[in-house]
Amino acid sequence: MLMVANWKMNMDRDAIVSYLDVLSKEGRWARWCAHGYRLLLAPPYPYLDFLMHELRERELPFWVVAQNMCAHEKGAYTGEVSADMLRDLALNGVILGHSERRRLFGETDAHVAAKTALALSRELVPIVCFGETEEERQSKDYPRVWERQIAPVWKEVQKARASGSETPVYFAYEPVWAIGTGRTAALDDIREVAWNLRESFGHECSSGLLYGGSVNDESLSVLVEKGTVYGFLVGGAFLDPEIVLRSFHLL
Ligand code: 13P
Numbered sequence: 001m002l003m004v005a006n007w008k009m010n011m012d013r014d015a016i017v018s019y020l021d022v023l024s025k026e027g028r029w030a031r032w033c034a035h036g037y038r039l040l041l042a043p044p045y046p047y048l049d050f051l052m053h054e055l056r057e058r059e060l061p062f063w064v065v066a067q068n069m070c071a072h073e074k075g076a077y078t079g080e081v082s083a084d085m086l087r088d089l090a091l092n093g094v095i096l097g098h099s100e101r102r103r104l105f106g107e108t109d110a111h112v113a114a115k116t117a118l119a120l121s122r123e124l125v126p127i128v129c130f131g132e133t134e135e136e137r138q139s140k141d142y143p144r145v146w147e148r149q150i151a152p153v154w155k156e157v158q159k160a161r162a163s164g165s166e167t168p169v170y171f172a173y174e175p176v177w178a179i180g181t182g183r184t185a186a187l188d189d190i191r192e193v194a195w196n197l198r199e200s201f202g203h204e205c206s207s208g209l210l211y212g213g214s215v216n217d218e219s220l221s222v223l224v225e226k227g228t229v230y231g232f233l234v235g236g237a238f239l240d241p242e243i244v245l246r247s248f249h250l251l
Pocket residue numbers: 006098174178179180181182212213214215233234235236237
């Protein structure tokens with residue numbers, strides 16, 4: 001089970017040190033890892049290297065993933081960060097297609113597919129976000145939104161598999177109406193997503209399903225018990241390391 005802390009545009013060096021100070025006091029990380037429960041931290045770009053260094057120093061077995069990367073390999077793309085750079089920092093993976101990237105920065109399904117292909121070619125684990133808006137939800141045809149977002153990505157995954165890539169891919173269902181709103185999707189909503197992914201794209205696609213959207217230790221206790229998903233993508237709540245710890249104690 002993967003527990004991803006997406007810090008978004010929050011935290012600084014001091015906050016990261018305090019965060020890790022709290023997590024370092026817990027002695028069970030190695031055991032949790034051995035049982036397949038892993039914490040992934042997704043800091044803003046400027047802190048990736050600092051965080052990797054701190055984790056090594058403290059011997060904390062967390063994975064570090066970026067919140068985004070460029071769809072192009074290299075060159076004149078001011079302000080962008082490449083897959084090779086993430087690889088160079090020895091990162092484990094990258095979050096792609098977050099709804100905030102799509103909605104605020106104009107990312108399209110085609111961009112997300114191109115980024116997924118590039119990530120796989122560099123053995124970076126892609127965590128690909130998808131999910132409908134409130135308006136799309138009302139239309140009742142919302143499963144088509146998931147299919148539209150995932151189909152081009154899945155095509156790239158299939159191509160990568162054909163060329164021998166074994167890097168896992170995770171799909172994170174993050175309905176826009178649940179992000180930062182306090183409205184967590186119901187278990188039945190998440191089951192419906194898993195069923196649709198399995199029907200449309202097969203078992204590999206649905207088995208790595210993560211859920212994100214107003215997850216905290218309370219909602220988690222319900223969602224975890226039923227074993228519906230492979231993990232969670234958590235924003236606001238996981239800015240607090242005490243909530244991270246409480247969540248791991250529930251697993
Ligand atoms: P919240 O947990 O703050 O709703 O954010 C979810 C999210 O966007 C994680 O990527």
